[in-house]
Amino acid sequence: MRGSLFNRWTVQRFRRVAMSTIGSMKIKILLCCCIGLTLLALASRASDYMGWTGSTDSLNRLNDSRKGYTIVMNTWKRYDLLKQSISHYTSCDWLDSIHIVWSEPDPPTDSLKDFLNHIIQANSRNRRQIELKFDVNTEDSLNNRFKEIKDLKTDAVFSIDDDIIFPCSTVDFAFNVWQSAPDTMVGFVPRAHWVDKTKGTLNYYTYGGWWSVWWTGTYSMILSKAAFFHKKYLSLYTNTMPSSIKEYITKNRNCEDIAMSFLVANATGSPPIWVKGKIFEIGSTGISSLGGHIEKRTKCVNRFVAEFGRMPLVSTSVKAVDSRKTWFW
Numbered sequence: 001m002r003g004s005l006f007n008r009w010t011v012q013r014f015r016r017v018a019m020s021t022i023g024s025m026k027i028k029i030l031l032c033c034c035i036g037l038t039l040l041a042l043a044s045r046a047s048d049y050m051g052w053t054g055s056t057d058s059l060n061r062l063n064d065s066r067k068g069y070t071i072v073m074n075t076w077k078r079y080d081l082l083k084q085s086i087s088h089y090t091s092c093d094w095l096d097s098i099h100i101v102w103s104e105p106d107p108p109t110d111s112l113k114d115f116l117n118h119i120i121q122a123n124s125r126n127r128r129q130i131e132l133k134f135d136v137n138t139e140d141s142l143n144n145r146f147k148e149i150k151d152l153k154t155d156a157v158f159s160i161d162d163d164i165i166f167p168c169s170t171v172d173f174a175f176n177v178w179q180s181a182p183d184t185m186v187g188f189v190p191r192a193h194w195v196d197k198t199k200g201t202l203n204y205y206t207y208g209g210w211w212s213v214w215w216t217g218t219y220s221m222i223l224s225k226a227a228f229f230h231k232k233y234l235s236l237y238t239n240t241m242p243s244s245i246k247e248y249i250t251k252n253r254n255c256e257d258i259a260m261s262f263l264v265a266n267a268t269g270s271p272p273i274w275v276k277g278k279i280f281e282i283g284s285t286g287i288s289s290l291g292g293h294i295e296k297r298t299k300c301v302n303r304f305v306a307e308f309g310r311m312p313l314v315s316t317s318v319k320a321v322d323s324r325k326t327w328f329w
Contacts, residue, residue: 068096069156069175069228074145075100079112081162081283086116090123090130092168094175096154097131101147103140142256143246145224148238152231155182159224163283166226170277170322177275177320178228185264185272186320187227188279190219193301193313205305207258207297220313221261222272226279229264237263242307248300255300262304262312271316 071089075082082100089095102108113134120130137144145159156178158171166174166188178186192208213219241263249256261272305311 068094069158070154071098071158075162087119100134101145102134103137141250146237148235161225165280173322174275185222185229187222188277189223190274191221192219205301218315218317220315224257266312271314275320
């Protein structure tokens with residue numbers, strides 16, 4: 001009798017242990033399934049963010065040329081850099097056309113045109129055809145980079161020098177930022193200004209370079225060596241910019257980018273937008289490396305304030321960052 005009771009007690013204990021173990025396994029299996037489904041969902045969302053899917057939507061956007069942008073590239077007797085830049089940017093998806101600002105005494109050679117057109121054909125895909133034009137100028141002036149272009153198909157202009165390279169993904173992000181604020185300048189190279197109190201007047205300003213922006217965290221200008229703006233500002237610069245300012249720029253070969261910042265700020269009353277992006281400079285140093293550069297730019301700022309009758313530049317500390325590719329932002 002005692003042995004029978006012991007056997008029944010043992011069997012019941014075994015059953016309880018077995019049921020507890022099975023229940024625990026079920027919970028673990030259920031948790032594993034939930035984790036697996038969550039990871040699959042995240043992977044699917046991540047592929048959308050990274051551009052691995054959704055190509056149809058991208059192609060549909062490209063069919064509307066007004067949603068793309070036009071590159072206006074300034075160049076001067078640096079054909080190797082020009083070829084390298086064109087070769088890179090023609091691989092960017094939202095590029096519609098390229099206008100090369102040509103101010104050299106001799107027109108572009110047929111061999112150069114053929115080479116660049118060959119690059120465009122080689123990089124063309126998705127049935128899109130990038131248009132390439134040389135805007136030939138008889139006068140050598142920095143104002144040429146902002147001459148009105150009447151046959152532009154896009155509202156967005158990406159003004160850039162021939163010796164600067166940005167990844168296409170970075171350019172696309174900046175273009176998206178510009179689309180959210182199409183009346184302002186959006187770009188990668190910020191500069192600043194402030195009142196110089198040592199002069200004993202509230203009407204004297206100092207131009208601040210990159211280190212000033214880095215130190216203070218504020219800026220009021222975006223240099224047109226790498227910036228998006230609306231095509232209407234080409235018309236405004238050509239037709240409404242005071243001739244005295246344009247003459248000053250031509251004579252001193254400097255400050256056309258500051259003048260454009262003044263023009264846009266005067267029209268909008270708003271600051272520009274600085275986009276974070278890695279810059280690859282493929283050329284040699286420019287005029288910014290020459291002695292007295294900051295002093296010359298400071299003189300330009302005060303000259304333009306006098307011409308405009310006020311200081312239109314607006315300072316800000318806002319920076320646009322692509323959070324999809326940044327862990328800490």
